[in-house]
Amino acid sequence: MQFGILVNEGPYNHQASDSAYLFARAAIEKGHTVPRIFFYHDGVNNSTRMAEPPQDDRNITTRWSKLAEEHGIDLVVCVAAALRRGMKDELLAPGFRISGLGQLVEMGIQYDRLVTFGD
């Protein structure tokens, strides 16, 4: 089954992006595919390569980048939500790209399931 994932909350402040990551990993381990993950609202803050969490904490952004590289996942950050929050191309971690909301709608149209993680 093809899963699209929508992440609506920023990292660390809220569990949503952790849950989304664990769900994506579990789905892939079970043989499903996750072609694209879309980041909206404060979720766009998952994409910043400027974050430096303490050594003993997980690094949510690099974890996304690694998952994307290993499984060819398209990590899409909403342009309008990103600009509103100061997220720019030059701040993106590897594997992320900025694009429009149409990419989210496409996930709903093309994939078997769209799963939202948020408040």
Added chain:
Amino acid sequence: MSDMDMEDDGSGIVKKFMFLNRKAPHGTVYALEGLEVVLITAAFDQDVSLVFTDDGVYQLMKGIDTKGIEVKDFSKTYRALEGYDIEKLYVDRSSMEARGLSEEDLIVDVNVLSDDEMKNLMAEQDVVISF
């Protein structure tokens, strides 16, 4: 709007998209940014339904004035939805009544649904996105 009418993912597939609006219009950005997704989905010629439930019913309340909190009042957008061919607006009756509101307090015409009717409508959808 003409640009948005051009949107097409090339598949020709039309799915039933339901947007669940659960949050008050102000206090968080969910309602405002959620509305953006609704408009884009309509531009992709999808079958769009909007549901207002929990504090989301406040999004449609008459007489919203945001001057005091210095944020944009986007409530006019709900009145313009018809222009985007978004005509399926539903309000959860128990949420509305729990907040002391009735249909006369709302800025647009809606279908008020019971819990059972809402459950059935949700079951018919292909995609449910909740804000």
